[in-house]
Amino acid sequence: MTRTALTSEEVLTTAARLVRADGPGALTMRRLATELGTAVTSIYWHVGNRESLLDALVERTVREMGEIHPAGDTPHARIVSVARALHSALRERPQLIAMVHERGLTERMFLPAQQALVHEMHAAGLRGETAAEAVRAIQFQVVGFVLVERNRERSPEQHPSEGELWDSPTAEHDPALARALAGPADTGRLFTVSLEALVSSLLAPGVADG
Amino acid sequence: MTRTALTSEEVLTTAARLVRADGPGALTMRRLATELGTAVTSIYWHVGNRESLLDALVERTVREMGEIHPAGDTPHARIVSVARALHSALRERPQLIAMVHERGLTERMFLPAQQALVHEMHAAGLRGETAAEAVRAIQFQVVGFVLVERNRERSPEQHPSEGELWDSPTAEHDPALARALAGPADTGRLFTVSLEALVSSLLAPGVADG
DNA sequence: ACCTGAACACCGTTCAAGT
DNA sequence: ACCTGAACACCGTTCAAGT
Numbered sequence: 319m320t321r322t323a324l325t326s327e328e329v330l331t332t333a334a335r336l337v338r339a340d341g342p343g344a345l346t347m348r349r350l351a352t353e354l355g356t357a358v359t360s361i362y363w364h365v366g367n368r369e370s371l372l373d374a375l376v377e378r379t380v381r382e383m384g385e386i387h388p389a390g391d392t393p394h395a396r397i398v399s400v401a402r403a404l405h406s407a408l409r410e411r412p413q414l415i416a417m418v419h420e421r422g423l424t425e426r427m428f429l430p431a432q433q434a435l436v437h438e439m440h441a442a443g444l445r446g447e448t449a450a451e452a453v454r455a456i457q458f459q460v461v462g463f464v465l466v467e468r469n470r471e472r473s474p475e476q477h478p479s480e481g482e483l484w485d486s487p488t489a490e491h492d493p494a495l496a497r498a499l500a501g502p503a504d505t506g507r508l509f510t511v512s513l514e515a516l517v518s519s520l521l522a523p524g525v526a527d528g
Numbered sequence: 529m530t531r532t533a534l535t536s537e538e539v540l541t542t543a544a545r546l547v548r549a550d551g552p553g554a555l556t557m558r559r560l561a562t563e564l565g566t567a568v569t570s571i572y573w574h575v576g577n578r579e580s581l582l583d584a585l586v587e588r589t590v591r592e593m594g595e596i597h598p599a600g601d602t603p604h605a606r607i608v609s610v611a612r613a614l615h616s617a618l619r620e621r622p623q624l625i626a627m628v629h630e631r632g633l634t635e636r637m638f639l640p641a642q643q644a645l646v647h648e649m650h651a652a653g654l655r656g657e658t659a660a661e662a663v664r665a666i667q668f669q670v671v672g673f674v675l676v677e678r679n680r681e682r683s684p685e686q687h688p689s690e691g692e693l694w695d696s697p698t699a700e701h702d703p704a705l706a707r708a709l710a711g712p713a714d715t716g717r718l719f720t721v722s723l724e725a726l727v728s729s730l731l732a733p734g735v736a737d738g
Numbered sequence: 739a740c741c742t743g744a745a746c747a748c749c750g751t752t753c754a755a756g757t
Numbered sequence: 758a759c760c761t762g763a764a765c766a767c768c769g770t771t772c773a774a775g776t
Contacts, residue, residue, distance in 0.1 A: 357742050419679055450708030455722050462672015469629055498660030512665050515729030516722055567761050749768060
């Protein structure tokens with residue numbers, strides 16, 4: 319009983335499924351071979367080694383990310399919408415994004431978004447290095463946020479101990495603050511606040527020129 | 529020829545050295561045993577397994593991070609100084625910080641800084657949930673930045689291809705922008721710009737209350 | 739051109755046996 | 758109380774041998 323001819327396409331698809339389901343750590347060559355119904359060594363013929371398989375997976379993810387469609391009437395609104403779209407796109411593919419991150423390909427994944435942002439910065443009147451800096455500030459903000467959020471999600475256990483430690487002198491004459499810092503962060507709101515602050519500052523005339 | 533009695537302290541110190549030198553991936557139980565001059569299995573008696581060894585390492589790093597000393601005359605300046613201190617402290621211990629990050633203990637590591645920030649927010653007149661939100665916005669900003677920077681450092685190779693892709697329509701009538709985006713980002717400046725924008729916005733009266 | 743099993747050099751971990 | 762070697766079940770990868 320032999321199976322139909324193996325293709326690198328099939329290897330990639332199955333590998334992507336495993337990563338999405340159980341994370342990159344669960345993608346072992348032997349498990350992949352079992353899943354595909356072939357010998358481990360056949361995979362090597364088609365995709366080289368594990369490293370290049372992961373490279374191909376990442377490449378595919380970058381392509382699949384798709385285009386960005388800015389929405390809104392003002393440059394400010396359209397920039398914010400791009401940042402938000404990026405934010406949720408990244409959040410929907412946590413494991414694959416982590417792999418893109420590990421491989422340092424985050425920038426290339428961001429290229430379409432970057433071009434959209436450049437367009438909007440131009441519309442807002444920014445040019446040259448100032449515009450470039452503004453675009454990058456947005457990117458850093460969004461990527462940084464996603465990374466921090468992922469970090470927090472992976473460890474919901476630590477908050478109690480953090481709560482204990484907030485029985486500090488400061489906490490006593492500001493209980494509302496202590497309560498807020500003991501509980502989980504409202505990351506959605508933090509994202510909005512920080513993003514609005516940044517965009518407003520970037521679009522304010524003459525600020526980024528110092 | 530027997531060596532002096534093994535202690536868990538010695539195991540931790542040697543393990544920390546290996547991680548600092550070659551990263552967490554290089555810390556294998558067998559290599560650690562060789563380095564210590566004992567059998568692999570002795571380590572298990574002292575520190576449990578690899579996982580709890582890494583836990584202990586991380587715990588130690590968090591403690592060693594030390595205190596934060598705000599500098600400057602205005603709350604704005606002092607908040608910025610705390611953020612900067614955090615930023616460089618994190619950058620000086622990349623591998624160990626990565627482990628703290630992986631284990632989701634970033635928050636606990638940030639506790640002293642958090643308390644310093646709360647103090648400054650109070651000095652600036654912020655209270656309760658507004659102050660808590662402001663503190664967290666700063667934290668997210670700094671941590672996010674460090675993570676993005678580390679990601680970029682790990683992959684200096686990708687810029688050429690990014691440069692190629694910047695032969696786009698927009699690039700032609702703004703060559704300065706294309707040049708800026710093709711080259712490496714000035715992360716120090718981006719950090720300053722974003723941080724100043726955020727702090728100014730957070731300390732502006734009545735903004736974070738909507 | 740494509741697939742295979744055997745073999746190699748690595749892992750982390752357990753456990754009975756030593757002192 | 759502390760240390761040990763043998764053994765187990767995993768890895769990724771190579772390579773000669775098959776069709």
